[in-house]
Amino acid sequence: MYNMLTIIGATATGKTSLAVRLAGELGGEVISADSRQLYRGMNLGTGKDLEEYVHEGRAVPYHLIDIADAGERYNLFMYQQEFLKVWRDCERRGVFPVLCGGSGLYVESILKAYRMTPVPENKELRERLASKSLAELTEILASYRNLHNTTDTDTAKRAIRAIEIAEYYKTHEPEEGEFPRVNSLVVGVFFDRESRRQRITERLHARLKAGMVEEVKGLLDRGVAPEDLIYYGLEYKFLTLYLTGALKYEEMVEQLNIAIHQFAKRQMTWFRKMERDGCPIHWLDGNMPLDEKVEQVKVWLAEGEGMESTR
Numbered sequence: 001m002y003n004m005l006t007i008i009g010a011t012a013t014g015k016t017s018l019a020v021r022l023a024g025e026l027g028g029e030v031i032s033a034d035s036r037q038l039y040r041g042m043n044l045g046t047g048k049d050l051e052e053y054v055h056e057g058r059a060v061p062y063h064l065i066d067i068a069d070a071g072e073r074y075n076l077f078m079y080q081q082e083f084l085k086v087w088r089d090c091e092r093r094g095v096f097p098v099l100c101g102g103s104g105l106y107v108e109s110i111l112k113a114y115r116m117t118p119v120p121e122n123k124e125l126r127e128r129l130a131s132k133s134l135a136e137l138t139e140i141l142a143s144y145r146n147l148h149n150t151t152d153t154d155t156a157k158r159a160i161r162a163i164e165i166a167e168y169y170k171t172h173e174p175e176e177g178e179f180p181r182v183n184s185l186v187v188g189v190f191f192d193r194e195s196r197r198q199r200i201t202e203r204l205h206a207r208l209k210a211g212m213v214e215e216v217k218g219l220l221d222r223g224v225a226p227e228d229l230i231y232y233g234l235e236y237k238f239l240t241l242y243l244t245g246a247l248k249y250e251e252m253v254e255q256l257n258i259a260i261h262q263f264a265k266r267q268m269t270w271f272r273k274m275e276r277d278g279c280p281i282h283w284l285d286g287n288m289p290l291d292e293k294v295e296q297v298k299v300w301l302a303e304g305e306g307m308e309s310t311r
Helices: 015-026 076-093 104-111 123-129 134-142 156-171 193-210 212-221 226-231 234-243 249-276 290-302
Strands: 004-009 028-032 096-100 184-190 282-285
Touching: 004 015, 004 104, 004 249, 015 028, 015 096, 015 184, 015 290, 028 076, 076 096, 076 104, 104 249, 123 156, 134 156, 156 226, 184 290, 193 212, 193 249, 212 226, 212 234, 226 234, 234 249, 282 290
Parallel strands: 004 096, 004 184, 028 096, 184 282
Antiparallel strands: none
């Protein structure tokens, strides 16, 4: 019997609306698995869409959103610790958890019950890698078989940190610790490549119109260092480069649009790898009406053991 529902998919596929609707109908609560939605004040750029957390006029509770200040460096170990607190609380209250997000490593660390230890800084390694390009760092990271996340390494600092973590686990066994064995139905939402590209571009322009530039300017004005925002990648990287004069507006929009498309492709690559590694994913066509998606997921939940991957 399933004790959790997981909704995954690339950016701009409507994961949040599906997760909220299902949580509302199942009497559950949403647990975010998004590495950027953790940060307070980073709303439009991360696609929090907090106004969507309502079902039939009632708020649907959510967790692991807005739990860290912009400028902090949150990591997987910290995420797992917070997830455990939420999981145990849901279990105590008899609440069905709905995990939702596009950060493949965060999702996989829960579904596979990775036992993590906090990884310290390796100054010598960082110095050796400091002069390398992002492409070179990505190639180095790909050589590791240890746990690492290639979906979020779109800046050199993030890639160096990922290599640092992978290098640490070459010589350190993860500590044993209590972690729930989750039996989750995993549902993925997908669009064909062209539809996904169109949705991403349209959403980017909508968010820019809604005030995403002003959001990033506000973070800078409040004292968040430009390099810290650039570290978060994607919207915060390119908007910061624009606001600090490194890019013109048109250049920023074009380069950011391309970067988000590339990010979505990496997300799908990660999810396909999860399938190859033995995680069944039940795929839903994103073009299906929301009501039909909800009913299909309910059928899969009722079947208990689920079905083989359908895509």
